[in-house]
Amino acid sequence: MTHLDTELQILKSETISMWELVILQMRKTREAFLQLDKDLAREVIMNEKRVNSYELKIDRDCEHIFALFNPVAVDLRFVLAVLKTNNNLERTGDIAEGIAKFIINAGEPFDQNLLKSARVIEMFDVGIEMLSDVLNAFENEDTALARSVFKKDENLDEINVKANSVVGNYIANNIDRIDESLYILSTIRKLERVGDQAKNIAEEIIFYIEAKVLKHRSQP
Amino acid sequence: MAGTILKAKNFNAFFGQNQVLKNINLDIMRNDVVAVMGPSGCGKTTFIRCINRMHELTPDATAEGEILVDDKNVYKMNLIVLRRKIGMVFQRPNPFPTMSIYQNAIAGYLLNGIKLTKSKKDEVVETSLKRVALWDEVKDSLHKKGTFLSGGQQQRLCIARAISLNPEILLLDEPTSALDPISTSKIEELIYELKKNYTIIIVTHNMQQAGRISDKTAFFYLGEVLEYNVTKEIFTNPKHEKTQNYITGHFG
Amino acid sequence: MTIEYRNIRNKLFKGIVIILTVICTLPLLLVLYRITKEGISAINWDFFVNLPKPVGEKGGGIANALVGSGLIILMASVFAIPLGISIGIYLSEFKKTKLAYFTLLSVDVLQGIPSIVIGIIIYLWVVKTMGHFSAVSGSIALSMMMLPAIIKSTEETLKLIPDTLKEASLSLGVPYYRTILKVILPAGITGILSGVILSVARVAGETAPLLFTAFGNPFMNTNITKPMSSLPSIIFNYAISPYEDWHKLAWGASFMLIAIILVLNIITKIAQRKWRVQF
Incomplete structure (x- = not known):
């Protein structure tokens, strides 16, 4: 194993640690959202600092690898992919933090019926699953698994599109719960973004392993 | 084992009237790999040749100031003791042409007249050649001449020769400048391995090489140390404009 | 165009x-x-084993001259080789000193001195002092003629040895004199040896200095303080004699001399090829 390989290995395991932290943040947010557990939400907000410091660390490590080792070919694509993935993960962390803030601001527990009809928890689950899938794809260099998340993202988009009318109807019937409904709608919007981030990461993984650019194409 | 192993204090070196090193102050930590970089004629090679006092071999060459190795001034040490403490590898591979690979690996003992038993010799040869990752390639031809090997192998043999005496510091004077890329990367990997046991000071013209293998980098310019810092810093955020120009290739 | x-x-x-x-x-x-x-x-068996016989007797040989030449040259080599190599080392190691400059100049001059002049000088210095001709004085004369070639070839050979080899040895803490003896000399041994062999070949045929020193001797002699016969002197003496038999012996001795020189040259070539040291 060359010196560069060692450095890349370290970079990879750091990225995976950050990734696991972000997934954990999403899981905790889901729990907090379900139970309206404000303490847990605060914990998520606190932990966002750790995600940010991971981002800075990985950025600096990538910079050093570029400066000191001048990686080429697959090594170069790997570091580029990590650099972008890093960015996407940090955004995902921000999303978790954002939802956690809604939880703290929300007055009373969310209406379980609305959560069910707007399929919010399902979105949480799909989003977390996508993040885990791309993580596995990244760890095992599995492009088939990476491609599988595109399908799941369509699922999220569909829920997101339908959410408008579901929440709209709910507001019409429960005028006194507008605040709560809007929090839920915003959460849905944010969760849809989680899917986009995971999809971007999947594209980066495919770029790094297969050297194929999938960005800005209609059908991957 | 940590701590400063080598310290240069107000060190100056001359060739006749010509001052090639100006007031060098440098601290080198044990088990660090220090790259010495800079444009041609900036005194890099002179600096490392002063450490084991090869500088004074040149007629008219003089030096003043102090270089301390383990807190002892090299200019007050016994030359032979000093040079056994500090191994050196040169720009061109230079195995002794009249000696076999085996003899080259223990040349330090043979030439110094240090008697070893047969089994001790075998042991020294095997461990030094294994350390430089040459053992597997040459173990069946130990009694062929050292010059029979390829350039990269010869250079690794020379490194083995230098480390067989168990020096504390290894001076490498552009050790890969005469080698092809594959041999070069082998030597670089080797340096990365060797830093566990030795302090390494390497002169290099190759910036990428300095980046890849060193912990710290000293940038020499016109006989002075302009910048001495952690390599990562030098390569991402050099403090001195000249350093920046040099590493970005905008020199001149 | x-x-x-x-x-x-x-x-x-x-x-x-x-x-x-x-x-x-x-x-x-x-x-x-x-x-x-x-x-x-x-050339026949008698030629090698017999001494010269008086005129008219068949089967005379040049055994005394062969032994004499061998002894004289051997002794000359013993004088000239260590001295020549030492001077050669000095010249290549300290080329910039004044002494080296004058030594080199002297060596060049020595090379140009006609062999007969060297013969006369040795005659004055050694033969006169000893009071009689002797083999050892011949050896001294020949060694003076060998010196320049040995010095030159040693110096030239050592000059071609890369400095890095010396530095490699010094950097291992090897003292200077050991570096010279164990690294530099072995690396240059082929060149030095061929210089030595060629200088032997050169003096093997020298006649003039031997006439004044070793002189010649019709009998077998191995005492180095007494006059001794040699191939060139036997050729000279027999060739200018009026006898047909002796002319024959002179031709034979000439042939031997040429053959020896040829063999020495061939040995040099083979040695250079076989023991070539690659840097």
């Missing part, structure tokens, strides 16, 4: 060079041919 004209000039020039080269080699071949033709018939 047309291309054809230039081509013709080219060919003409090449032709002239070839013809001149052939003309140069021709005398050598003629000499070899003549000596071989005349000398080979003189």
Whole structure:
């Protein structure tokens, strides 16, 4: 194993640690959202600092690898992919933090019926699953698994599109719960973004392993 | 084992009237790999040749100031003791042409007249050649001449020769400048391995090489140390404009 | 100037060079041919083992001259080789000193001194002092003639050895004198040896200095303080004698001398090829 390989290995395991932290943040947010557990939400907000410091660390490590080792070919694509993935993960962390803030601001527990009809928890689950899938794809260099998340993202988009009318109807019937409904709608919007981030990461993984650019194409 | 192993204090070196090193102050930590970089004629090679006092071999060459190795001034040490403490590898591979690979690996003992038993010799040869990752390639031809090997192998043999005496510091004077890329990367990997046991000071013209293998980098310019810092810093955020120009290739 | 004209000039020039080269080699071949033709018939068993016999007796040989030449040259080598190599080392190691400059100058001058002059000098210094001719004085004269070649070839050979080799040894903490003896000399040994062999070949045929020193001796002698016979002196003495038999022996001795020189040259070439040291 060359010196560069060692450095890349370290970079990879750091990225995976950050990734696991972000997934954990999403899981905790889901729990907090379900139970309206404000303490847990605060914990998520606190932990966002750790995600940010991971981002800075990985950025600096990538910079050093570029400066000191001048990686080429697959090594170069790997570091580029990590650099972008890093960015996407940090955004995902921000999303978790954002939802956690809604939880703290929300007055009373969310209406379980609305959560069910707007399929919010399902979105949480799909989003977390996508993040885990791309993580596995990244760890095992599995492009088939990476491609599988595109399908799941369509699922999220569909829920997101339908959410408008579901929440709209709910507001019409429960005028006194507008605040709560809007929090839920915003959460849905944010969760849809989680899917986009995971999809971007999947594209980066495919770029790094297969050297194929999938960005800005209609059908991957 | 940590701590400063080598310290240069107000060190100056001359060739006749010509001052090639100006007031060098440098601290080198044990088990660090220090790259010495800079444009041609900036005194890099002179600096490392002063450490084991090869500088004074040149007629008219003089030096003043102090270089301390383990807190002892090299200019007050016994030359032979000093040079056994500090191994050196040169720009061109230079195995002794009249000696076999085996003899080259223990040349330090043979030439110094240090008697070893047969089994001790075998042991020294095997461990030094294994350390430089040459053992597997040459173990069946130990009694062929050292010059029979390829350039990269010869250079690794020379490194083995230098480390067989168990020096504390290894001076490498552009050790890969005469080698092809594959041999070069082998030597670089080797340096990365060797830093566990030795302090390494390497002169290099190759910036990428300095980046890849060193912990710290000293940038020499016109006989002075302009910048001495952690390599990562030098390569991402050099403090001195000249350093920046040099590493970005905008020199001149 | 047309291309054809230039081509013709080219060919003409090449032709002239070839013809001149052939003309140069021709005398050598003629000499070899003549000596071989005349000398080979003189060579037989008696020629090697017998002493010269008085005129008219058959079966005279040159055993005393062969032994004498061998002894004189051996002794000359013993004097000249250590001295020559030492001076050669000094010259290549300290080329910039004043002493080296004057030594080099002296060596060049010594090389140019005619052999007969060296003979006279040794005659004055050694033969006169000892009071009689002797083999050892011949050896001293020959060693003086060998010195320049040995010094020069040692110096030239050592100059070609890369400095990095010396530095490699010094950087291992090897003292200077050991570096010279164990690294530099072995690396240059082929060149030095061929210089030595060639210098032996050169003095093997020297006649003039021996006439004043070793003189010659019709009997077998191995006492180095007494006059001794040698191949060149026997050739000289027999060739100028009026007897047909002795002329025959002179041809034979000439042939032997040439053969020895030839063999020495061939040995040098083979040694250079076989023990070539690659840096």
